Amino acid sequence: MATGADHHGPREVSHEDLPNAARAYDYFLGGSSNFAADRAFAEQVLTIAPSVPAVTRLNRSFLRRVVRYYLDQGITQFLDLGSGIPTAGNVHEIAEKRVPDARVVYVDYEPVAYAHARAMLDDNPHATIVHADLRDAAAVLDHPDTQAMLDFDRPIGLLMVGVLLFIADEDHPRELIARYVERLAPGSLVAVSHIASDRADETLRAEVDRLVGAYEQANEHVYVRSYDEMLPWFDGMTLVDPGFVLLPDWHPDNDDERGVPARTLGYGGVARVG
Template identity: 70%
Template structure:
C-alpha cells in the first residue's frame, strides 16, 4: 500500500472536516455536513467525544508546558480550531515550536494560511504512516530539535489506523526518535465500559464511517496502554478523557465519558 497526502474531493465526506463540523468549525462542505448530520442521528452521543478529546488535548499540552516542553509534533492535527496546540503553547511560551502533520488537503491549506507569519509553527502535508516523510521533512527538521525533549501528540488519530498498518510499530517508530524527557500523548475511542445503547451507537458510527471509506477502529484500554510500554505513565495513567487531570468537574458527568481514553507518558531519563 502506498501512503501519501489525500486528494481534495468535495464529493466525498472527510473525517477531518466532519470532526471540524462536530466542533462547530466552518471548514467543511455540504457533503461533510450531510454525513455528520447522519452520524448525529444514528449515534447522537458519540460526536460529543470530539469535545472531550479536544479539551483533553489542551490540558495535556498545558501539562507538558509545565514540565518544560517547548516543542511539539502533532500527528493528525486536523483542521485548526480555536485553542489549537500552537495557540496554547505560544500564549505561555511565545517561541514554543509546533509542527502539525495532516494528510487532508483542507486541514493542510487552512492551517498553512493560519500559520503564515508564525516563524515557530508550521504544518506539513504527509501521511503519518510514512514515518520518514514526517521526520525527515525539511520543515520538521528546521523547527524541531530531536536532541531535546519533544511533546509527541497522537490525539484522535490512531482510531483511523487499522491493524494492517500496525499502530504499535508506528507509535514505536516515532517514540524511538524522542530524546529522554520527551512526552507521548495518545487519545483513542473506546466502548468496553459503555452501556449497550452507547455501544450500539459506536457500532452504527463505525458502519457509517466505513461507508464513507473512513475506517474507524475501536480499541480497549489494554490495547491503548500497550503503546506506552517502556515509558513512565503520568498520573492518572490511561483514563477516560474527562478524568485525565480535569480543570473542573464540568465534563465528569458527560454521557460520552466512557467513549474515549487519554494518557500521557514520559520517556525515561537514564
C-alpha cells in the same frame, strides 16, 4: 477516482464531493472548514450516534490539558500528528499564550486540512504544517520543515490525539508509536487518546457500532479498541499519573465533564520517554 463520465470523459471527484473525517470533526466542534458533503454526513452520524459531539469535545479538552501539562514540564516544542482542520484552541495558540516562541509542527495528509493550516500559519515563524501520512514516520520526522522547526536533541511533546482510531491493525499502531518514540530525546512526552466502548453501556456501545458503519461510507474507517488492546502501546515508556484513563479523568479541570454520559467512550494518557 471517477464516479461517472460526460462527453469530456471521466470526472474526477473533488475534495468537496466526498465526506471527510477531519472535516466532519471540524463540524462537530462548530468549525467552518467543511463542505456540504461533510455537513450532510455529520448530520447523518448525529442521527445514529448522538453522543459523537460530546466525545469530540471531551477529546479536544484533553488536548488542551495535555498541551498545558507539557508546558508545565518545560516542553516548548510540539509534534501534532493528524492535526486536522485548524479550529479554535489549536496547539500553537495554547502554547504561545505561555511561551511566545514555542515551536509546533502539525502533520496531516488531508489536502483541505493542510491548505487551511498552511494559510493560517503563513506568517507564524514558530509553527508549520507538514503534508504527510503519519504512518510514514521517517517521512514526517525527516521532512525538512520538521527538522528546521524542532530540535530532536531536546524533549518534544508528541501528540497522537484522536488519530490512531483511523489507523488499521495491519498498519501496526504499536510499532508505529515506537518508530516515533525511538527518535525522541529522553524526557519527551507522548500523548494518546482513542475512542473505546469497553466501559460503555449497551446504548452507547450500539451508537459506536453504528458510527463505525457510517464512517465506512466516508473516506475513513474507524477502528474501536479496548483498554487492554491499547495499554501495550506505552511499553518502554512511563505512564504519567493517573495513567491511561477515561478522557475527563486525566488531570481534570472541569467537573461537569466527568458527568457527561459519553465520558465512557474514550481513553487518554501521557507517557514519558526515557
